[in-house]
Amino acid sequence: xxxxxxxxxxxxxxxxxxxxxxxxxxxxxxxxxxxxxxxxxxxxxxxxxxxxxxxxxxxxxxxxxxxxxxxxxxxxxxxxxxxxxxxxxxxxxxxxxxxxxxxxxxxxxxxxxxxxxxxxxxxxxxxxxxxxxxxxxxxxxxxxxxxxxxxxxxxxxxxxxxxxxxxxxxxxxxxxxxxxxxxxxxxxxxxxxxxxxxxxxxxxxxxxxxxxxxxxxxxxxxxxxxxxxxxxxxxxxxxxxxxxxxxxxxxxxxxxxxxxxxxxxxxxxxxxxxxxxxxxxxxxxxxxxxxxxxxxxxxxxxxxxxxxxxxxxxxxxxxxxxxxxxxxxxxxxxxxxxxxxxxxxxxxxxxxxxxxxxxxxxxxxxxxxxxxxxxxxxxxxxxxxxxxxxxxxxxxxxxxxxxxxxxxxxxxxx
Amino acid sequence: xxxxxxxxxxxxxxxxxxxxxxxxxxxxxxxxxxxxxxxxxxxxxxxxxxxxxxxxxxxxxxxxxxxxxxxxxxxxxxxxxxxxxxxxxxxxxxxxxxxxxxxxxxxxxxxxxxxxxxxxxxxxxxxxxxxxxxxxxxxxxxxxxxxxxxxxxxxxxxxxxxxxxxxxxxxxxxxxxxxxxxxxxxxxxxxxxxxxxxxxxxxxxxxxxxxxxxxxxxxxxxxxxxxxxxxxxxxxxxxxxxxxxxxxxxxxxxxxxxxxxxxxxxxxxxxxxxxxxxxxxxxxxxxxxxxxxxxxxxxxxxxxxxxxxxxxxxxxxxxxxxxxxxxxxxxxxxxxxxxxxxxxxxxxxxxxxxxxxxxxxxxxxxxxxxxxxxxxxxxxxxxxxxxxxxxxxxxxxxxxxxxxxxxxxxxxxx
Numbered sequence: 001x002x003x004x005x006x007x008x009x010x011x012x013x014x015x016x017x018x019x020x021x022x023x024x025x026x027x028x029x030x031x032x033x034x035x036x037x038x039x040x041x042x043x044x045x046x047x048x049x050x051x052x053x054x055x056x057x058x059x060x061x062x063x064x065x066x067x068x069x070x071x072x073x074x075x076x077x078x079x080x081x082x083x084x085x086x087x088x089x090x091x092x093x094x095x096x097x098x099x100x101x102x103x104x105x106x107x108x109x110x111x112x113x114x115x116x117x118x119x120x121x122x123x124x125x126x127x128x129x130x131x132x133x134x135x136x137x138x139x140x141x142x143x144x145x146x147x148x149x150x151x152x153x154x155x156x157x158x159x160x161x162x163x164x165x166x167x168x169x170x171x172x173x174x175x176x177x178x179x180x181x182x183x184x185x186x187x188x189x190x191x192x193x194x195x196x197x198x199x200x201x202x203x204x205x206x207x208x209x210x211x212x213x214x215x216x217x218x219x220x221x222x223x224x225x226x227x228x229x230x231x232x233x234x235x236x237x238x239x240x241x242x243x244x245x246x247x248x249x250x251x252x253x254x255x256x257x258x259x260x261x262x263x264x265x266x267x268x269x270x271x272x273x274x275x276x277x278x279x280x281x282x283x284x285x286x287x288x289x290x291x292x293x294x295x296x297x298x299x300x301x302x303x304x305x306x307x308x309x310x311x312x313x314x315x316x317x318x319x320x321x322x323x324x325x326x327x328x329x330x331x332x333x334x335x336x337x338x339x340x341x342x343x344x345x346x347x348x349x350x351x352x353x354x355x356x357x358x359x360x361x362x363x364x365x366x367x368x369x370x371x372x373x374x375x376x377x378x379x380x381x382x383x384x385x386x387x388x389x390x391x392x393x394x395x396x397x398x399x400x401x402x403x404x405x406x407x408x409x410x411x412x413x414x
Numbered sequence: 415x416x417x418x419x420x421x422x423x424x425x426x427x428x429x430x431x432x433x434x435x436x437x438x439x440x441x442x443x444x445x446x447x448x449x450x451x452x453x454x455x456x457x458x459x460x461x462x463x464x465x466x467x468x469x470x471x472x473x474x475x476x477x478x479x480x481x482x483x484x485x486x487x488x489x490x491x492x493x494x495x496x497x498x499x500x501x502x503x504x505x506x507x508x509x510x511x512x513x514x515x516x517x518x519x520x521x522x523x524x525x526x527x528x529x530x531x532x533x534x535x536x537x538x539x540x541x542x543x544x545x546x547x548x549x550x551x552x553x554x555x556x557x558x559x560x561x562x563x564x565x566x567x568x569x570x571x572x573x574x575x576x577x578x579x580x581x582x583x584x585x586x587x588x589x590x591x592x593x594x595x596x597x598x599x600x601x602x603x604x605x606x607x608x609x610x611x612x613x614x615x616x617x618x619x620x621x622x623x624x625x626x627x628x629x630x631x632x633x634x635x636x637x638x639x640x641x642x643x644x645x646x647x648x649x650x651x652x653x654x655x656x657x658x659x660x661x662x663x664x665x666x667x668x669x670x671x672x673x674x675x676x677x678x679x680x681x682x683x684x685x686x687x688x689x690x691x692x693x694x695x696x697x698x699x700x701x702x703x704x705x706x707x708x709x710x711x712x713x714x715x716x717x718x719x720x721x722x723x724x725x726x727x728x729x730x731x732x733x734x735x736x737x738x739x740x741x742x743x744x745x746x747x748x749x750x751x752x753x754x755x756x757x758x759x760x761x762x763x764x765x766x767x768x769x770x771x772x773x774x775x776x777x778x779x780x781x782x783x784x785x786x787x788x789x790x791x792x793x794x795x796x797x798x799x800x801x802x803x804x805x806x807x808x809x810x811x812x813x814x815x816x817x818x819x820x821x822x823x824x825x826x827x828x
Contacts, residue, residue, distance in 0.1 A: 007537070017566045049444070098534075162694065165445045178669055186813075193642060193644065194641050194643075195644025195645055195646075196640075196641075196644075196645060196646075196649050197644075197646070200649070210756045212643060214643065216687060220805075225795070226609075226610075226725055226792055227608050227609060227768065227769060227792075227794060227795065228676035228678055228699045228768075229608075229609075229626060229628065229674060229699070229767075229768030229769045229770075230607065230609025230610075230611075230769055230792065230794075231609055231610060231674070231768070231792060232609075232611070232674065233668050233669055233675070234669075235609075235610050235614070235667065235792065237677075238681065239659060240661060240678075241662065241677075242666050243658075244657075244658035244659075244661035244662050245658075245662055246748035247654060247655060247658035248659055249659050251647065251652070251655050251697070254647050255647055255648075259641060260643060260645070260646065260647065261644035261647070262687075262688070262690055263654055264642055264653075264654075264657075264684075264685070264686055264687045264688055264690065264691060265685050265686060265687045265688045266654065266682060266691075267685075268680060270678075271678070271679050271680070271681075272678055272679060273630060273676075273679045273697035273699055274676070274678055274699050275523065275676075275678045276676055276678065277677075277678060282696060283687035285642045285688050286701075287642070287643050313527070323789075328785070336790065353643075353644075353645035354643030354645070355641060355643045355644055356643075359440060378640055378641075378644065378645055378649070379640070380641060380644075380717070381641065381689075382639075397669050406700075
């Protein structure tokens with residue numbers, strides 16, 4: 001395996017990031033660039049120019065995923081890297097964007113050093129990763145990997161009723177199935193962590209072992225509304241007191257099973273200061289690295305909620321909204337990333353992704369892994385999202401040297 | 415004291431109640447008759463006719479309170495009774511209405527028996543007791559008793575910006591200060607309990623000892639919003655988990671101090687399933703018969719909330735919205751009601767009102783007490799509000815016989 005130590009040009013990469021942040025800028029240094037919007041189109045046209053300037057051959061697949069290809073010495077299966085250029089409505093400058101523009105910078109750096117790789121390299125910008133305009137997230141990678149049905153993806157609508165397929169045509173980015181990435185040798189996605197772990201552990205690089213399994217429940221607790229002034233506590237069936245005990249218990253289960261459990265959404269009726277709450281509806285978000293433990297956490301939460309409902313004399317309805325198993329990335333790629341970062345003398349650690357990423361779907365069509373860089377204060381999906389320059393550089397260098405090694409490999413990854 | 419046992423005519427009283435329920439009828443047997451609305455005007459005109467048919471001399475004071483006077487043998491201070499004819503937007507047929515129409519029925523019954531009382535009797539319909547159109551509640555009784563400033567009352571606006579005074583003029587019920595009830599010998603208000611106590615204790619009559627003290631707090635809990643999938647539980651500052659522990663603790667304090675504590679209103683931000691809650695704002699309604707214990711409950715709740723905020727690493731702001739002391743009714747009147755009900759062989763018990771009533775303000779200008787009758791399932795402010803006929807009859811008979819005794823008394827109540 002080649003052990004050449006390559007370096008990206010941080011200034012050039014930062015210019016790309018700044019130029020991207022000028023498209024859909026919002027106050028506070030953030031970016032609002034919803035998928036297939038006019039800002040997305042503008043970004044795509046510029047990114048296409050950048051890819052062509054880097055000597056890449058650009059193609060677009062039937063989900064609007066943009067692919068730039070750098071040929072290798074041999075027509076072997078390609079080393080693929082990338083992420084997404086769309087953002088949340090109040091997004092930051094790095095989420096997704098860093099992975100795409102670092103991929104471009106990898107190509108530029110190889111060009112600078114006149115390196116011809118054995119395998120072709122393909123960089124990708126996936127469509128609608130955020131799911132902020134068209135739900136669910138990751139429609140581009142889900143479609144191209146055939147994890148999601150093509151008509152399902154095409155029929156997704158935004159809140160104004162516009163179909164994904166029509167908007168793809170509208171901005172001129174509906175390509176053809178033949179252009180999809182395929183027979184991939186490997187896929188590597190560099191991404192910001194969006195959590196506080198790397199920062200709090202003092203590490204610059206996370207070698208991402210996989211993506212947590214995730215489940216959502218919707219819980220409806222029904223008690224009885226009565227006058228707050230006239231109903232003694234022992235005559236009450238207070239849906240909010242019952243719910244509060246449930247929320248405390250859900251957090252305790254999270255601590256016990258090491259799951260991430262969150263009640264993020266809660267509404268209640270009648271929601272009047274002097275009325276005892278009759279109905280509370282709340283969400284439970286449950287995530288775990290281990291599918292067994294995720295299932296166990298859901299079972300414990302469901303049991304607890306039913307038990308508390310009986311104790312509190314309220315009725316309860318628990319509806320599972322969705323349940324996705326954990327993703328395990330290719331161990332060889334994870335090790336390669338870790339070793340590469342160590343050789344570059346960067347502080348590296350194993351980490352699990354709490355959020356979903358395009359790599360989740362691409363993992364189903366070829367060996368896949370991710371590289372995380374720290375998020376300041378763990379913030380993302382917010383204009384205050386920040387990754388320090390030194391970490392951007394370390395992340396991009398880890399990506400560059402990992403991709404370089406992969407691009408020189410004769411044999412497929414087992 | 416006179417011990418004649420008098421009886422109301424239940425059929426006539428029910429006809430009045432049915433006729434009232436036809437003005438502002440809503441589905442499910444309810445009534446929507448907001449203060450100073452066209453429905454209120456229609457009700458007032460009919461009530462005026464009924465009072466005149468009963469031989470009463472009708473007058474209207476400067477707050478729109480309607481008073482019907484039956485002269486006594488002597489021009490002594492009057493025995494006053496009444497309540498209100500306005501309702502909540504989704505109100506029932508009895509709340510307030512029962513007290514006014516039973517007062518009318520008391521007069522009719524005295525007329526039937528050709529009884530001439532020593533003292534004059536005055537029946538009253540107070541304006542805007544509910545506070546549903548013009549906040550706060552009890553503007554009519556508060557104004558006439560001078561507990562509330564006249565200009566303050568006049569300047570209250572409904573949600574469409576219409577002033578109380580103008581709406582009073584608009585419906586033709588702005589009378590003059592000279593018409594207020596004054597130098598009252600006693601005031602008795604018959605009302606539905608609006609709670610479950612009489613029903614659950616199997617009693618028909620509550621001799622109301624007073625009205626609970628009441629305080630409202632508004633609490634803001636601020637944590638930190640983060641991604642639910644990427645932030646480990648021990649890195650979180652979850653405003654809702656902190657709030658849930660507070661709500662559980664507030665209920666425990668209520669049970670301990672025998673206060674009625676209610677968190678009835680709660681909103682949160684960002685309120686998204688996969689975001690850790692950043693901010694929760696909730697109300698705390700605290701009521702207690704004893705002012706000392708009310709103050710003690712507020713202190714305990716405030717201490718607990720501050721302690722939990724530190725433990726949960728969230729910030730907290732506790733704002734007192736209002737705080738009203740408990741009302742203690744005239745013990746002589748309370749005993750008279752109790753004895754009268756017992757002599758009528760009705761099941762009677764002492765009770766404290768959890769809700770506010772016109773009697774609260776009238777208590778400040780003369781000896782006052784209330785009679786409660788049971789609410790089926792404790793329901794009120796709802797179209798399902800119901801009091802059984804037998805209890806209506808017992809309540810009205812207790813009112814009639816109490817008023818009759820009072821109206822025959824030579825000397826003022828000490």
